[in-house]
Each structure stands twice: as structure tokens, then as C-alpha cells.
Amino acid sequence: MPLPPTFQVRLVDSRTLSPSVRELTFEREDGSAFAFDAGQWVSLVLPRPDGEIRRSYSIASHPSESPSFQLAITKVDGGPGSTYLHELSRGATLTAIGPQGFFSRPLDKTGPSLFVATGTGLTPLRSMVRAAVETGHTLPMWVLFGVRHERDIFYREEFAELARKHANIRFVPTLSRADETWSGPRGYVQTHVPTLWNELTGLGLGTPHAYICGLKRMVSTVRDLLRNDMRIPRDHVHSERYD
Known part of the structure; x- marks a missing residue:
């Protein structure tokens, strides 16, 4: 090579x-x-x-x-x-x-996608989503993003604007240390993966693909959840860690 x-x-x-x-x-x-x-x-x-x-x-x-x-x-x-x-x-x-690196999402990939990230694991997923939008991709792309506090949600306005313009995009931030003013999802990303996955599957657009990026502990937990507990085919679960 x-x-x-x-x-x-x-x-x-x-x-x-x-x-x-x-x-x-x-x-x-x-x-x-x-x-x-x-x-x-x-x-x-x-x-x-x-x-x-x-x-x-x-x-x-x-x-x-x-x-x-x-x-x-x-x-x-x-x-x-x-x-x-x-x-x-x-x-x-x-x-x-x-x-x-080989962590990528082919632009001709069929079926909906669930992107799961914590911290700056969001960055390659942002690249994937924006690349798909540029090519006119219309199948669902849902982004589940976990951070500790509301102030840690970066690219928030950008993803909100993408979701307003494109019905197939959904941005779901979840906080592991939310204060009383936070009205959105709480807890770690793995808490919300099954619900979002089942919602995507229920759309009848094919088996979703998962793209997971973040620290090793989160990536391993979500990957094992999808592969072992939920019996998702291995070739539909893609991941990269940065520690």
C-alpha cells in the first residue's frame, strides 16, 4: 500500500x-x-x-x-x-x-443511516452527512450525539438548520450530566440507540447502517449492543475510535 x-x-x-x-x-x-x-x-x-x-x-x-x-x-x-x-x-x-483511514460511507449506500457520536467523534460523521446532502441523498440520516453538558453541543445550529431544510435529517443530542433546564434526551448514547434504530427500521426503507465514532468504551458498547444484543448484521455496523 x-x-x-x-x-x-x-x-x-x-x-x-x-x-x-x-x-x-x-x-x-x-x-x-x-x-x-x-x-x-x-x-x-x-x-x-x-x-x-x-x-x-x-x-x-x-x-x-x-x-x-x-x-x-x-x-x-x-x-x-x-x-x-x-x-x-x-x-x-x-x-x-x-x-x-477506511471509516467512510459510500455515497451510493442504500438504506437509512444512524450516526452515533460522542465528543469530537462527531467530526467524521458531520463530513459524511454533509457529503450526502451535497449529492442530494434523501434517505433518513439521523445523528445521535452525546456530550456531558448543553454547552458542549457543538455544530448544534448547523445540524438544526440542516434538519429544517432536509426532512431526512434528524439531530438528537443527549446529555449525560444535564441540569434541570434541559428538556431533551438524557443519558448515554447507548440508552437511545435501540429506540432510534427501531424507528428507522419501521420506516420500511431497508436495514439501517450504523456509523459510530468516539472513545473506545462508547464505541465498543454501542457496537456490541447492535451486533450481539440486537443481532444487526456485522456489515451494517461501522465504527472508529480515537483513543
Whole structure:
């Protein structure tokens, strides 16, 4: 298998998505289009004073003919990579390697889809949903997103707008540490997977596909729930973890 390409990128924009998550927009310095499949990731080479380190992040933006791409990065206390990137100034240049990975959703995939994410596991799923919308996909795409607090729900307005414009999209945030003002779903994502899956199945549009991304514990729990407890075919359950 050939090695993924290495290229130079420049930080052209950044914004805060939540108290701990920052979105960084990079652009290829050579101006050529950055080709990737929705769901893939890139590695960034970070030139720290104590030595070069590499960190890998899923691509949050959808594939296009653009030279730019977006990453959503959680700042980890004491984490040298995330701290460096959260403090990175516009105009800074880095070496990128990619795209890489096999966690993707073919645009010609039939049947409805249930996307399950916690934290920045939402980023490759955002890429998949936006890519499908761009191609006119009309089958149901439901996104179940778990975080601790309401302030942690990033891309909330974007998904709400997508749901308003496209009847096949549904965004379901659930909070594991909700306060008394929260009127939406509560608890971990696995609590809500069976209900949403059965609703999707009841639409009569074929067996849904599940796309799961987040920390290992959540991914393993949801994958086992679908495969073992609910007897969903293995080729309909797709997952990637980032720890």
C-alpha cells in the first residue's frame, strides 16, 4: 500500500465551537484541491521545542474541490498536541500527512443511516452527512450525539438548520450530566440507540447502517449492543475510535 502524501498547510481560520473544542481551517499551500473521502483523517506534524510530534484528527468538512479542510480539536489538559493547536496563530504553516483511514460511507449506500457520536467523534460523521446532502441523498440520516453538558453541543445550529431544510435529517443530542433546564434526551448514547434504530427500521426503507465514532468504551458498547444484543448484521455496523 503506498504511503499517504505529505504536504504543507497554512492555518487560515479558527473559531471556538465549545468551551473545549476549537475548529481549525487549513489550506494547502500549493493551492491544489485536497481530495479525501468523508470520514477519513489526517496527521499533523507539530514542531515543538522538545521535539517533533504527530497527532491525527478526523476531517470535519465534506469533500470538495477546495484546497481547504477543517478539523475540530478538543483541548486536553496537559496534552502537548491539542494545546499547541489551540494556540496556533493564523498564517502558521505545518506539515500534513494524508488522507488516511477506511471509516467512510459510500455515497451510493442504500438504506437509512444512524450516526452515533460522542465528543469530537462527531467530526467524521458531520463530513459524511454533509457529503450526502451535497449529492442530494434523501434517505433518513439521523445523528445521535452525546456530550456531558448543553454547552458542549457543538455544530448544534448547523445540524438544526440542516434538519429544517432536509426532512431526512434528524439531530438528537443527549446529555449525560444535564441540569434541570434541559428538556431533551438524557443519558448515554447507548440508552437511545435501540429506540432510534427501531424507528428507522419501521420506516420500511431497508436495514439501517450504523456509523459510530468516539472513545473506545462508547464505541465498543454501542457496537456490541447492535451486533450481539440486537443481532444487526456485522456489515451494517461501522465504527472508529480515537483513543
